[in-house]
Amino acid sequence: MITIAERLKFAYDRITKAIKNSHISGQKVALLAVSKTKPSTLIREAYNANQRQFGESYVQEAVEKIAELSDLNDIEWHFIGPIQSNKSALVAAHFDWVQSVDRMKIARRLNEQRPSNSAKLNVLIQVNIDDEETKSGCAINELPELAAFVANAENLELRGLMAIPKKSETNEQQQASFAKLNACFTQLKAQYQSIDTLSMGMSNDVEAAISQGSTMVRIGTDIFGPRT
Template identity: 80%
Template sequence: MITIAERLKIAYDRIAKAIKNSHILGQKVALLAVSKTKPSTLIREAYQAGQRQFGESYVQEAVGKIAELSDLSDIEWHFIGPIQSNKSAQVAAHFDWVQSVDRIKIARRLNDQRPAERAKLNVLIQVNIDDEQSKSGCSLSEVDALAQYIATSDNLVLRGVMAIPKKSDSLNEQQHSFAKLQTCFNQLKSQYDSIDTLSMGMSNDVEAAISQGSTMVRIGTDIFGPRN
């Protein structure tokens, strides 16, 4: 049976090949291992293989795993799921990054609820890049106001944008969606010095995302296997 370490190597090799094919000078792409629904034992196995950045979507499940793995002090926890108002305090308390902020109300709650003893919370704006009613994320027209609010909040750091585009098997369609987010990212980067993260690309569209400038891809199934 293939191990987590072997799966991680395959994922990193895939990323390296996509970077080479993208011809973007100096491009660096981080791998966020999406560990939602997977037990902490598998996360520990990935950690032992060198992985440090992990993504979770379900607050209660994640908080339990964070506690179980508290001895691994250099893990970086990213929240990537929709944020309900009644769960925002737990997200603010336990995570290092939140990639799914899509409205000022949630940004305000995360800022107000961030514990004083913790470093500022790194934030990505989630953009509904293809205007799908079933998807979370703000519209492109709402990004500027939300970015300004986050950038001026005492306990938040605006780091970039994230999107989950419309599912497609067409490379051209994938690239078209990612190009729109890249344009949004570049505009924000010209306005805010803290912007450095363009989180786009998952197991089925890593190559398209990297070709359009992604700096972070989110991979779950290819590392941990199918969701439970």
């Protein structure tokens, strides 16, 4: 049986190869291990293999795992799923990063609900880069206003952008969507010094995302196996 450590090594080797092929000077790409639906025992196994950044999409499940793994005090927890208003307080209280802020209402709630004794909540704005009706994310024309609010919020730190492009049949189509998001990222980065993270790319499109400037890829199945 392949171990979590071996799967992680494969994922990092894949990232390293993609960076080399991208020919982007100085590019660094972080790996977010997407652990949603997976038990805390597997997260601990990944932690013991030196993985520190983990992504969760289901609030209640994540909060329970965060409590179970509270002895691992250098884990970095990222919330990457849709945020319901009635769950925003839990997200604000328990996570280090939120990658799925897509509207002003949620940004305001997270800012108001972030505990006063916690560091600023790192925020990525989720963009609906391909204008899909069924997908979360703000429209590109809404991005400047939302970014300005997050950047000026007392308890939030604007760190960048995230997107889940539409499924594409070809590498060229994947790259086109990622290039569009990278253009938004570059424009915002020129305005806000805190911006440094472009979260795009998952198991099926890591190479295309990295070729277009991704600084963080989100990989779940290739590390933990199929979702339960």
